[in-house]
Amino acid sequence: MADENKKFDRRNFLKDGLWGGCLAALGMVAGSAARKHKRTDLVWQIDPYTCVACGNCATHCVLEESAVKCVQLFEICGYCDFCPGYFEPGANVLEPGAENELCPTGAIIRKFIEEPYYEYTIDETLCIGCAKCVKGCAAFGNGSFFLQIRHDRCLNCNECSIAAACPSGAFRRVPADQPYLLKKVDHA
Amino acid sequence: MIRSNRIIIGTAFLFISCTLAWGVERFPPPDFEGGYAMPSPATPHARQTIYEYIDVAVLFIALGLASYLVLKRRSRRSIFALMIFSILYFGFWRRGCVCAVGSLQNIVLSIFDAEYVVPTTVAAFFLLPLVFTLFFGRTFCAAVCPLGAVQDLVNRRPVKVPEWAENGLRLLAYVYLAAAVLFAATGSAFIVCRYDPFISIFRLSGSLNILILGGCILLIGVFVGRPYCRFLCPYGVILRHLSRLSKWHATITPDECIQCRLCEDACPFGSIKKPTMKWPEKEYHVAKKRLALLLLVLPVLIFLGGWAGSGIKAVTARAHDTVRLAERISLEEAGEVEGTTDASSAFRATGKEISALYEEASNIRTRFGLGGWFFGGFIGLVIGLKLIGLSVWRQRKEYETDKASCLACGRCFEYCPREHLRRKEIEEASEKL
Numbered sequence: 148m149a150d151e152n153k154k155f156d157r158r159n160f161l162k163d164g165l166w167g168g169c170l171a172a173l174g175m176v177a178g179s180a181a182r183k184h185k186r187t188d189l190v191w192q193i194d195p196y197t198c199v200a201c202g203n204c205a206t207h208c209v210l211e212e213s214a215v216k217c218v219q220l221f222e223i224c225g226y227c228d229f230c231p232g233y234f235e236p237g238a239n240v241l242e243p244g245a246e247n248e249l250c251p252t253g254a255i256i257r258k259f260i261e262e263p264y265y266e267y268t269i270d271e272t273l274c275i276g277c278a279k280c281v282k283g284c285a286a287f288g289n290g291s292f293f294l295q296i297r298h299d300r301c302l303n304c305n306e307c308s309i310a311a312a313c314p315s316g317a318f319r320r321v322p323a324d325q326p327y328l329l330k331k332v333d334h335a
Numbered sequence: 336m337i338r339s340n341r342i343i344i345g346t347a348f349l350f351i352s353c354t355l356a357w358g359v360e361r362f363p364p365p366d367f368e369g370g371y372a373m374p375s376p377a378t379p380h381a382r383q384t385i386y387e388y389i390d391v392a393v394l395f396i397a398l399g400l401a402s403y404l405v406l407k408r409r410s411r412r413s414i415f416a417l418m419i420f421s422i423l424y425f426g427f428w429r430r431g432c433v434c435a436v437g438s439l440q441n442i443v444l445s446i447f448d449a450e451y452v453v454p455t456t457v458a459a460f461f462l463l464p465l466v467f468t469l470f471f472g473r474t475f476c477a478a479v480c481p482l483g484a485v486q487d488l489v490n491r492r493p494v495k496v497p498e499w500a501e502n503g504l505r506l507l508a509y510v511y512l513a514a515a516v517l518f519a520a521t522g523s524a525f526i527v528c529r530y531d532p533f534i535s536i537f538r539l540s541g542s543l544n545i546l547i548l549g550g551c552i553l554l555i556g557v558f559v560g561r562p563y564c565r566f567l568c569p570y571g572v573i574l575r576h577l578s579r580l581s582k583w584h585a586t587i588t589p590d591e592c593i594q595c596r597l598c599e600d601a602c603p604f605g606s607i608k609k610p611t612m613k614w615p616e617k618e619y620h621v622a623k624k625r626l627a628l629l630l631l632v633l634p635v636l637i638f639l640g641g642w643a644g645s646g647i648k649a650v651t652a653r654a655h656d657t658v659r660l661a662e663r664i665s666l667e668e669a670g671e672v673e674g675t676t677d678a679s680s681a682f683r684a685t686g687k688e689i690s691a692l693y694e695e696a697s698n699i700r701t702r703f704g705l706g707g708w709f710f711g712g713f714i715g716l717v718i719g720l721k722l723i724g725l726s727v728w729r730q731r732k733e734y735e736t737d738k739a740s741c742l743a744c745g746r747c748f749e750y751c752p753r754e755h756l757r758r759k760e761i762e763e764a765s766e767k768l
Contacts, residue, residue, distance in 0.1 A: 166469065166580040173465055176442060180458035183445065188454045190381045199681040209534075209541040218376045225362030261369045268374070289360050299379035302430050302538065305437045306525035314678035316656060320451075323381040333360075 189320040191307045192328050195293035197317035200278035200285065204294055207312040208276075214301040215276035215294050215309065217254075217269050222332040224291035226264035232284030232292045233257055233267055249279045271297065290330065298326050387456040393424060394463055394479065401478040402471040404745070405585045409754065411745035414477055418484035426481035431537035435460045435475065436482065436570040437528045439512075440519035447520040464570075468577045472584040476564060476574060477743035482533050483568075486553065486561040487744060493603030494558045501605055502721060504566040509717045512569035517710045521702050523654040527569055560603030564742060575739040585736060585743040588753045592733035599734070601747040606740045614728040626726045633719035637712045644711020645704045652696075652703040661696030664689055 193204075193215065204215035229241055233255050238247040243257055254273035258266045269292075276294060284292040310318035321328065397417065404413045425434065433441075438461040445453040453461075464475035476483045496504075515527045528534075532549040535541030555562050564571055578584070587598050587607065598607055614622070652658045656678075663679050666672045668689065675683070682692065736747070748754050 162580060166582070169577055169580060170466070170469055173462055173469070177458065177462055180442070180445065180453050180455070183452045187384055188381070188387050188456060189452075199677060199684065201677040201681075203677075209538055211540045220376055221373045222364070222375075223360065224364075225360075226365045227362060260371050261367060264365045264367065264371075266371075271377075287361070289362055297379055298381040301381075302432060303382065304528065304534075305433050305441065306528035308529075308542070311524065311529065314676065315681035323384060326381040327378045329376070329378075 188303075188323040190296075190298060190303050190323045190326045191301065191310060191318055192296050192321045192326060193294050194317045194319060194328050195295070195330050197315050198278075198281070198294055199315045199317070200282040200294070201314050202277050202279075203312045203314070204309050205275045205277040207309040209302065209304060209308050210300065212300075213276040213309075214296050214298075216271050216274045216297045216300075217276065217278070217280055217292050218295045218329070219267060219269050220291045220293070220330055220332070221266075222291075223289045223330060224267065225289045226260065226266060227288060228263050228265055230257070230265065230267055230284070231287035232280035236283075249283055251275070251277060251279065255280060267292075293330060295327055295329070384456075387454070390429060391456050391459045391463070394460060397421060397424075397479045398463060398467045398475060401474040401743075402467060405474050405477055405743045406471060406583055409589060409745065409748050409757075411748055414743075414745040417478040418487060421479050422481050422484045422488070425479070426485065426533075426537040427539075431481060431531070431534045432528075433457050433460055434482070434531075435464045435480065436568060437525060437531065439570055439573075440515055440525045440527055443516050443519040444522060448522055465573065465577055468574050468581060470582050472578045472581040472738060472743050473571075473574050473741065474585075474743050476571065477585075477745065480564075481537065482531070483561060483564050483742065485533055485536070486556040486563060487742075489553050489556045490558075490560045490603055492558050493560050495600070496559060496605055498605070501565070502725070506714075506717065506721070507566050508568055508572050510714055511567055512572045513710045513713045515569050517651065517703075517706045518654050521652075521655060521699065521706060523656075526654075532563060561742065565604060565740070578741070579739050581738060584738050585741060585745070587734055587736060587747045588751045589757045590753055592735075593753065594733065595752060596734075597752065598747045598750040601750040602736075602741075603746065604740060604742055604744075606737045606742070607747060608731055608735050608737050610731045610733055611729065613730065622726055622728070626723065629719065629723050629726055633716070633723070636715035636719040638715070639711075640715025640718070641708040641710075641712035644707035644709075644714070646707070648700055648703040648707050651707060651710075652700045655696075655699050655703075657692070658696045658699050661692050664692060 205213050208214055229238075233249060234241065234247050235249055240247060243253075245253065248255070252273045252275055254270045254275075256268045256270055258268065260266050278294055281292045281294055284290055307318055397420070401414070401417055404410055404417060425431065433456070438457045441451075441453050441457045442461050445451050464479070467475060478484065511527070515525075518524045518526050530545070530548070532545065532552045534549075535546040536549050552563055587601075594610065599609065601607060653662070660678050660682055663672075663676060664682065667675060667679055
């Protein structure tokens with residue numbers, strides 16, 4: 148390389164100084180990043196207590212089928228016969244069927260447990276994260292249905308498209324080793 | 336119990352307003368008698384951190400390999416192969432996230448937001464290409480960046496962009512960089528990610544608008560070499576200037592320039608600079624005066640830019656959610672609009688004070704005002720320095736690559752007869768063995 152017989156003049160001296168300065172600046176960035184060190188990556192998650200179930204999650208995800216799905220926290224669920232997250236408000240027969248169900252894809256499975264309790268489970272392959280059930284359950288039930296980003300699907304975009312469209316600011320970054328913000332169970 | 340449930344719900348329909356009330360346990364948890372085991376919700380893992388470190392390792396190896404191929408091996412074909420690998424790995428496999436271009440915003444956000452911490456891998460994606468550029472030039476752009484590689488592949492019918500257009504269009508990248516920093520620093524948005532033109536292609540899904548944008552840039556890219564890299568990429572701006580200082584850099588000829596002019600039109604990015612004579616006597620005096628004038632104008636440009644940048648704070652601040660919300664609420668309060676939006680009803684449901692929201696929004700506007708001074712001042716500085724740069728005559732004796740804009744793609748190597756000689760020598764040497 149030509150560097151061996153490089154002239155030692157003002158131009159090269161300045162250039163070398165600048166070069167060293169840039170390297171030092173990059174070192175400083177690295178240092179400050181290391182000082183506020185975080186080993187785990189950050190991933191997006193929805194705070195269920197801030198979410199307003201607007202339905203943007205179903206449509207704004209960059210994935211064809213949203214990475215946001217409804218979660219059923221059984222410990223909060225009232226196992227109601229007339230589940231306000233499962234049935235249309237005006238449903239007159241408490242039986243499965245598109246005319247009675249809120250869920251547009253029929254993703255909630257209703258199973259009889261014992262008198263008078265029914266178990267409601269989400270079929271994640273069908274759920275589109277539209278939050279219709281979330282809204283019903285929150286308004287008239289215990290709020291055991293809520294939306295969460297499913298990390299087996301989420302691409303963890305640097306800027307989450309749904310977060311940008313979220314009207315209540317419910318999206319935030321959480322450590323990847325604790326990637327869920329489930330509701331707290333409080334049977335007081 | 337069935338009855339009572341229905342009655343409760345019936346009354347709920349009648350009396351409870353439709354605002355959502357969270358965490359209200361209306362129905363007690365049931366006591367199961369039949370030994371029912373309560374399932375717990377599945378919580379699939381996030382992508383494991385080890386894979387993130389593997390990405391960093393792949394980035395490091397790819398950068399090292401790119402530098403080797405550009406500087407030592409001097410083989411366009413191998414650089415091309417590495418490009419394909421980068422598109423497949425960083426593009427389609429990693430779905431284009433996180434990339435070095437976007438990581439810029441994470442770094443800026445972490446500087447201005449004490450709560451946000453850059454993950455080690457993101458910091459590595461930001462720093463590694465910069466460090467490599469300080470040593471070897473823009474080898475990251477050459478073959479590692481999937482955004483660059485995908486444009487390089489489509490560049491089949493290169494046309495020359497006139498120098499004045501090149502210099503003018505390049506300003507866009509500086510504006511984009513300044514805007515990306517402004518919006519990231521204020522915690523408003525990551526615009527580089529939001530308007531990343533190729534992300535929809537890499538993810539094979541996404542918004543139609545971005546897909547159209549990406550398609551258009553690729554279409555332009557068939558004729559104009561790497562339009563995003565040259566005229567828009569904000570990370571490229573940093574790389575440009577670090578590359579100027581690089582210890583080693585790709586050269587057209589492996590040893591000496593014989594002024595054969597064969598490489599003159601080899602570069603689709605206009606990075607090959609022709610030899611120039613001494614400054615003509617007649618122009619010299621005019622140019623000297625112009626330079627003196629431009630040096631005086633520079634501070635004025637910086638001030639004007641800053642003043643304008645700060646003046647548009649009412650507009651730029653709207654990028655921030657809180658400001659948009661405050662404006663909406665104030666319109667609703669004034670009765671100028673009817674109804675509510677999702678955001679305004681969500682805010683009202685929280686029961687927070689409207690005045691607190693207004694105050695927060697006004698604080699953010701102030702931040703945008705201050706940021707606007709830097710934003711506009713920076714653009715003024717760039718314009719001023721560009722003008723000064725154009726008024727300075729650089730004497731060159733040979734055909735050289737412009738270290739700043741050279742993307743180290745390796746196209747020019749095989750245009751050089753000295754390179755053919757070198758390859759022949761290597762071939763003969765290997766035959767002897």
